[in-house]
Structure formats: C-alpha cells, structure tokens
Amino acid sequence: MTGPDHLDLRRAVIAACRALNRRGLTPGRSGNVSVRVPEGFLITGSGIAYETMRPEHVVAMDLDGGYRGAVLPSSEWRMHLDLMRTRPEVQAVVHTHSPHATALSCLRIDIPAFHYMVAVAGGPDIRCAAYATFGTAALSRAMLAAMEGRSACLLANHGVVAVGASLAEAVARAAEVETLARQYWIARTLGQPVVLDEAEMAVVLARFRSYGQQRQENDPHAIEMPVRRDQPRRANRRTTRAGPR
C-alpha cells in the first residue's frame, strides 16, 4: 500500500500546526493551516489534536471545494479555498485564534500604523473583517474584503487569517500580527498611540518590498547598508556607492 501523496508537504503542514501551538497562537484545537499543491491544496483535518495529527489527517481538497478521504477538512475550509482560488500568489494560509489579536478583533477595530511593522500585512493598517458566523461562506466573503491588498487581517470576534508565499512565511506573518496586537494593546492602555501618516507608511511599504533583495542603485527606498570590511575592494565599492558609476 502506498502512503498519501505530497507526504513531505503533509508533514510540513503538521509541523506548522505544532509550531503555532507551541507559540501559543492556536489555543486548544483552534486554528488551521493549508498549503497549495498542483491539484488544489492540503488542509488540516477537522477537530484533530495537533499532537496526534498524522499525514493522513491532512486533507486534499480541489479548487471546486471537493475533498478526498475519510477525514473531514477543517470547518474553515471555505476561507482557505477562497484565498487559494482568488489569490494566485498565495501558497499557504494560516488561521489562528491568537489571544491578543483575537481580543482586538472583539473590539472590531483595525490595527492602525501605530508601528511600522504593521506593513508586514502589506498595507498601512491591518483590517478587521465584518462579523459572520464561523465556518460560513459569509465569513469567507467578509475575510476576502478585509484582505483586499493585504496578506493578513483580523476576523471580528474570532481571530486572524494570514497568507504567505510559503508555509513558513504565513506562520511568521500570523505570529507578527499577534505581536503587533499585543504591542498595540499595551500602547492603548498607556494612552493614544501616535499613528504613522500615509506618506511615512508608503516609504515603509516600499522598503519592505526591497528588504532582503540586492540593493538597487538609485532606489531611494533601499535599506541603507553598512560597509562590509572583509570583501575585496571592487565588490565593496559596488555595494556602497550611491549613484551609478
């Protein structure tokens, strides 16, 4: 008998679930994870404890909402399906009930640009989606609207959705949203945080887009690089000169 297909990706989904759980982002059995495959996507099964989850508990779904096997997909399969269907750049989706972000979602407020890292969700704020009952197509529609031009959002009275170009990126983004929510909560208990204006967030967003890439000459938003001392002189000059030669 052969094992389930995409075994490595199934194991990666389980590893992502356990990482989220270890970091306290998915209390109890909350949260679910999916990753894109050529036939559709793989998603965590419904109501299975992360400690006992095995590769066959990760369910294969197609982009028309069908699934294979005896295990039911997560009750939030619709959100994963709709993101995979409408956002071709999305390779992975993470949904959590992380405590601080969920608490903010109960106030039904967007997280403003109180900190530049809000740009991690792709825009000048992290929106909170309109409320709809869990596991419904209405919730998925509300989520898609809040995700317009974003890679993460809050779900009113519920939790967080984050996407990524990889499982690791989606997990990291969900964790960052929780960190931001906690920082915003602390700041709000002390007073009214100063929110960065649109112009500054445009600069931050441009920097996020160029972050980690090779420095482009003449890019006004590129991260300023320190001088590396142990490189050959030619290479050193290349990376530190501001203008074209």
Ligand SMILES: [Zn+2]
């Ligand atoms: Zn949920």
